[in-house]
Amino acid sequence: MQVYVLGKVGDLLSTTLFHAFARLNLFGLILVEPEDTYLSLGYFDNAKEILDMERVRSLGIPVIRREIGGGTVLLAPGQVFYQLVIPKSLAPFKVEDAYKKFSQPVLETYKRLGVEVEYKPINDIVVKKNQRKISGQGAGDIEKSFVFVGNILLRFDVRLMAEVLRTPDKNFLIEVMDQNLSWLERELGKTFEFSHVAPILEEEFRKILPLEKREGIPEDALRLAQKLKEELTSEETLFEDTGKRHRLIKIREGIFVRNKSLDINGKRVRLTILVEDQKVKLCRLVGLDTEDLDKEITGLRYDEESVRNFLEKRSMDFLLPLFWD
Template sequence: MSWRFVSLPPQDGYHMITSFVAVAEYINNGGKNTFLVFYAKEPFVNVGVHQEVWLEVDLEFARKMGIPVVRRDLGGGTVVITPGEHDYFIVIRQEDAPKNPNELYQKFLTPVVNVLRSYGLNASLRDQDIVVNGKKISGNGAMTHGNAVVIAGNILLSLDVDLISKCIKVPTEKFRDKMAKDMSEWLTSLEKELGYIPPREEINKKLKEAFEKDLGIKFEESTLTPEEIELWEKLAKEKANEEWIFYKDNRHPDIHTERCVKISSAVALCHVDYKARKLLRITLKVVNRKIDEISISGDFFVMSPKGFIEYLEDKLRGVPVRIDEIKEVIVNVFNEKKPIIFGFDENDLANAIAEILNKPEIQEVI
């Protein structure tokens, strides 16, 4: 089977996070499976589609340093993208992709694992990440776009822990110091492991060889079509719009809180971070013993359908704050929409909401 291999020059954040959509449209129109590779021209903060910027990013520092905040169409956590990464997008027809996320990652990330092993590194796949001796060297995520499946990932060439830790929102400076120390312990890079950074051309050559061997495909060196470039420019411009960047924040402007507070005898507002397979951040406003508003955010991945989280939030509004009724709505929505989610299931969500309902501030108003 013939694939395109497209190597692009360095890009800004808005172009990086929209490139694969233009390629997915090309594939939806009958184009070839494509491996796209490039890297960031400058640092930017990249938040997941299901995250609230105010909860994740130190906006004061980012603005002071002129570091853009960019919201991608993929799930996952907030990452700070720097020129020290080698980024790739694997965009394929749906019929060529396993439906199970674990099998999908296994199939298409094994060649990347093998590239790292070719440098003598003890690399292995852990969920959707690639680790070397237990330390993450490659983060990956997946989504569907029409009839195309996209896997986005990177190989860390070098690591600027100081910059990354300063871009992320933390409760205290002491916590930031601990986070920087922790990141040094659970993240690694080729520079750290090898003592040098291999040339990008060499990494590309190894990626091509590994994918051809492991998947039984043949690459042709290619470029994007004029139609892809035209759509890409349009999408990048849209993603630079603040309405998109802060859409999740602006969807819930009245429930920005990281704690629990009783507002009146009938109103309470509460936030909880719940660790399922991925982090779930739930903020809930109760008015007159009903869910007045709920925000479901976090670093999970919803591969399909598009807009599932917003649909679920809307369905939960107005539901009495009894866990059996809430769980019934959640189960019904999951049965109706049949979402493909990596990071949590309906039981995790019900348990996270149950944890909020047990908070004293909520108990006092119900």
């Protein structure tokens, strides 16, 4: 298996290339930094529900759908991606075990860079001292290959991420993201570049896999990547009904936000809920006189039965579509 240390690449290659490798049975580790800013939907994400497409288009941000799991990702310069493409036979049978195994080189990389982190199943790596998410990961099968991808954030634009998500209260989302997300430069107070991170990632992945250095990208992979760009950014692919409903926006493992607005009795009512470890930690209800409903619901377990019972006891079941759908 080969290691491809590519540095900055544009034209969405930081997503299409690992797909091309998987389809061509080219196995190895790709280390790359996006030259462009764009959004990558997870395989099951419902674009119309999770993205503010009008805002995305006005900002001129491309969108692509990848063929592996994980959530919606904002890719941009200042992020180092590790993309592992290996035969399925080399990956643990259970996906949880695969995440745990292939996260280990990333944990060691952060440690060597000066940040103590820990793996938070199933997708996240968080800073130990403050539990802020500092890396998101995704995995899955593409044809005969197992693919594991993730990023090391050198820097990250929280405001832009909030701008492109479909939510009526973007300021609250910015606040929650700022409290729960982090990046290398924030944690250590100094500037990092791809060249500081990629060699360490390569060394750490070599400890668990037989990898050899390879210069340049195979031509057949480049050609296929260009074709895949058309396929994975097509309207048909982006707006495919995956069946997934985005009741909550995931900030990190265990932290979710619900932002929804509805017309109720001729008034525009807006709800913002912060859910932590499956319980309502904070609730803001604007546009309706509910006599301390915001405070009363705090601490409630966030599931359909609990929410329904809570509202029915207060003769407010007409609010259920706002809290749950």
